[in-house]
Amino acid sequence: MVKMGLVLVNSKLRLRRLQFAKQGYKDSSDSIKHCEKVFYHSNRSAPNVMDPLEFSALHTVEDWNAFKPDMKGYTAPKDLDLWPECDTIEDQLRKFTLAEFLGIGHAPIIAVSSSKWFSNTQIIVYGETFSLPLSPRESAFLSAHLGHCHDPRLPLPESEVKLTNEEARRDVWQISSKARDEIQALDGDRRNEEVLRGLNVYKSGSHQLESVAKSLFHYATVFVIFPAFTNGVDVHFRASHKSAISKVQLPKDLGETMSAVTVYTGVTDLYIEVSGGEVLCLTYHVSAPAHTNPLLIPALSNISGSSAPLRDAFCLWKYSLLHGRDTSPLMVFFLHGSPTHARDFERRSDDATLLCHFAPLAKAYGFKLYIAECIYTQSTEHEIYHRDDEYIECCDDRRFRRMRMSDKPEEDYEFVGLTTLGGDPVANEGLLTLASKLIQRDVYLQDQIQFLNYDKEYDIVDQVRYISTVKYKHVYSATVLFVAP
Numbered sequence: 001m002v003k004m005g006l007v008l009v010n011s012k013l014r015l016r017r018l019q020f021a022k023q024g025y026k027d028s029s030d031s032i033k034h035c036e037k038v039f040y041h042s043n044r045s046a047p048n049v050m051d052p053l054e055f056s057a058l059h060t061v062e063d064w065n066a067f068k069p070d071m072k073g074y075t076a077p078k079d080l081d082l083w084p085e086c087d088t089i090e091d092q093l094r095k096f097t098l099a100e101f102l103g104i105g106h107a108p109i110i111a112v113s114s115s116k117w118f119s120n121t122q123i124i125v126y127g128e129t130f131s132l133p134l135s136p137r138e139s140a141f142l143s144a145h146l147g148h149c150h151d152p153r154l155p156l157p158e159s160e161v162k163l164t165n166e167e168a169r170r171d172v173w174q175i176s177s178k179a180r181d182e183i184q185a186l187d188g189d190r191r192n193e194e195v196l197r198g199l200n201v202y203k204s205g206s207h208q209l210e211s212v213a214k215s216l217f218h219y220a221t222v223f224v225i226f227p228a229f230t231n232g233v234d235v236h237f238r239a240s241h242k243s244a245i246s247k248v249q250l251p252k253d254l255g256e257t258m259s260a261v262t263v264y265t266g267v268t269d270l271y272i273e274v275s276g277g278e279v280l281c282l283t284y285h286v287s288a289p290a291h292t293n294p295l296l297i298p299a300l301s302n303i304s305g306s307s308a309p310l311r312d313a314f315c316l317w318k319y320s321l322l323h324g325r326d327t328s329p330l331m332v333f334f335l336h337g338s339p340t341h342a343r344d345f346e347r348r349s350d351d352a353t354l355l356c357h358f359a360p361l362a363k364a365y366g367f368k369l370y371i372a373e374c375i376y377t378q379s380t381e382h383e384i385y386h387r388d389d390e391y392i393e394c395c396d397d398r399r400f401r402r403m404r405m406s407d408k409p410e411e412d413y414e415f416v417g418l419t420t421l422g423g424d425p426v427a428n429e430g431l432l433t434l435a436s437k438l439i440q441r442d443v444y445l446q447d448q449i450q451f452l453n454y455d456k457e458y459d460i461v462d463q464v465r466y467i468s469t470v471k472y473k474h475v476y477s478a479t480v481l482f483v484a485p
Contacts, residue, residue, distance in 0.1 A: 199280070354481070
């Protein structure tokens with residue numbers, strides 16, 4: 001058992017090295033050491049950790065008083081060591097809310113790979129032969145035939161579908177392998193089996209797909225979209241599982257592209273969304289060899305689920321507050337979208353994933369979550385010279401548009417619009433003032449907003465004969481999540 005556990009950990013370490021290389025760290029020994037420490041620490045940690053909230057239950061946190069998380073995996077507040085390479089509780093929460101540690105970003109639950117290189121081939125359906133790419137007439141025939149003779153929710157059985165040459169089957173394997181690599185379902189020795197299970201033609205609309213494993217060794221399903229001469233067709237696949245959600249879009253030029261979408265079996269929801277036409281889709285099941293140890297089969301649990309570092313951070317934070325230790329009275333996290341209540345978080349998968357992880361932990365350890373808006377303003381003054389009788393208008397005077405921000409502008413941080421996760425206003429000026437003080441001395445938080453887009457504003461602050469003094473502003477705005485005791 002120890003040997004198998006080390007195999008899993010070493011495999012994850014190789015993946016994490018690749019992820020850091022993609023982020024620009026390349027051969028940084030510090031980054032690699034951090035990966036190794038994190039995963040070996042994780043391997044020694046207790047398996048019982050509080051599960052994140054599922055996406056379908058996000059609405060339950062809108063009534064915070066009534067919200068009751070699953071307490072399985074809860075650890076009473078106690079003095080814990082920080083995780084490797086983490087200096088403070090804030091540092092630990094920030095590092096482990098990065099995408100690669102929450103089951104999104106580098107390890108999605110669904111991925112697409114596309115190629116414009118594919119072998120000339122034909123497909124035989126019910127004894128009828130069709131050349132690829134399909135013509136609009138052939139697509140329409142197949143669509144009508146399957147819709148009339150077969151339940152469109154189920155694939156036409158593999159016994160009635162056949163690709164006519166080996167090169168086409170090789171192309172399917174290669175392109176689906178790339179998509180499996182994206183979801184970290186690696187097959188180093190290429191012994192995994194990919195078996196054709198059927199065919200569907202999906203018309204415009206949203207169609208739920210089968211995501212249940214057919215055996216212990218069936219770990220992924222591949223949907224291969226073959227080229228067809230169709231214009232203006234949009235195709236999306238959407239999958240969700242626990243706190244992880246992913247959506248992929250196929251290329252617009254379906255007539256010139258073969259695409260493979262790979263998704264783990266066992267996801268909660270799986271849909272294909274088609275608009276503007278119809279697409280031909282072959283379904284393949286990917287399975288590990290029957291003798292494979294189940295612990296070594298690529299699994300959905302490797303990329304989504306509970307987070308021990310986050311649980312430990314909340315546990316230690318609560319312990320520190322109870323025992324009067326010097327610790328942060330408030331945590332601030334910048335969001336990617338602009339939610340006004342919990343249901344809005346679903347519009348951005350990264351925001352939703354963060355809330356799914358934070359909500360159960362915050363409630364279990366006696367914290368509260370709020371939404372607020374952070375407004376950061378840079379300003380500098382300019383003097384405009386004009387005729388004595390000239391009237392200055394900020395909106396149309398070209399001289400305003402030529403203004404530039406000073407290298408050392410005046411800066412102001414303000415938090416406004418504090419609400420609950422249910423969207424109800426909260427009158428707590430003290431909390432907003434505390435957040436303003438925190439960001440003024442926290443470079444990490446400042447960096448989160450200074451890289452956003454800004455609006456320009458002009459205020460005439462003084463006007464005397466021949467001279468007008470104008471305050472030129474850059475106004476940044478972002479939505480934040482407060483975690484407060």
